[in-house]
Amino acid sequence: MRLFDLFFSPHRHSAAIAKERLKIVLAHERAGRHAPDFLPKLQKELIEVVARYVEIREDMIRVNLGKSGETSLLEINIELEGTKPRNAAAQPGLAGA
């Protein structure tokens, strides 16, 4: 077993880990590179609007700008599962939280 560890220690594969991590982070960054500047603001305002009606957290809305052939595609995903309808009078300060 010791001999096995010597030849196949975790350090042996650190370059493979580096490659995997780079691929993931760069895929994410390249996708964001051509995103227009307004996307974060759009996401924030959408949260504010939706939060008027249902209780929602920031991570429940995802805004993505993708491409389908020649057409740009603005994709908005709002996760509503488990959210409660908001009582209009209650907690007005939560919007945008």
Added chain:
Amino acid sequence: MAKVVVITSGKGGVGKTTSAAAFAAGLALRGHKTVVIDFDVGLRNLDLIMGCERRVVFDFINVINGDANLNQALIKDKRNDNLFIFPTSQTRDKDALRREGVDRVLEELKTQFDYIICDSPAGIEHGAITALYFADSAIIVTNPEVSSVRDSDRIIGILASRSRRAERNEPPVELHLLLTRYDPARVSKGEMLTVEDVKEILSIPLLGVIPESESVLRASNTGTPVAFDNDSLAGRAYLDAVARFLGEQREMRFVKPERRNFLRVLFGKA
């Protein structure tokens, strides 16, 4: 037609200035009239690497501001008649690099030189953007290490969107990957990204691989571009890269671990 080549990387300390000096020296050795310009305003270092630090009188900013003319500022290399160094200012800040001024100076250089090598500062701020803005060709200096590869990817994106060629919808800046500080022994142990890994991730053509080498420090100690050192593996790797840049086919050398030579081990030579 003169060609403007930027040596860039995003990340600092990966070997931009070493590569700019070696590449310019290599082009000069091949008979091309070449000037290498230091764009790192405020942190002048190319003069030291080229070994002409005591000959600097006027600099890039002086010429941009019209305080000196080009021929007063250009320093002729003492080892090769085709090679000239254009040092930068140590006292001004980066904002002194006005784009119109740089454009005018580059246009004047184009009438005198075959190749204009621009040694970019690190980062993605004004100095670095100005250095890459006018480029026809870019050499992306990258170490086989995660932060360097990521920053190179970022610089490639900036070249594609913010260079003058991009702004004018001209053919894009020609991209070349130069992998430096490569250690084949560590690669073979799985401790370092391979050439293929980096090529695959950045997906730009590979110009050369420069092995980690003691001769690079020796060259900077003495102010000699490493391409002038015939005994140096790194120097030979740079000359190969220059040949590929000029359109020649050269096999990639120094990417496999060197076999330990019994005599070398015996006499303690690395």
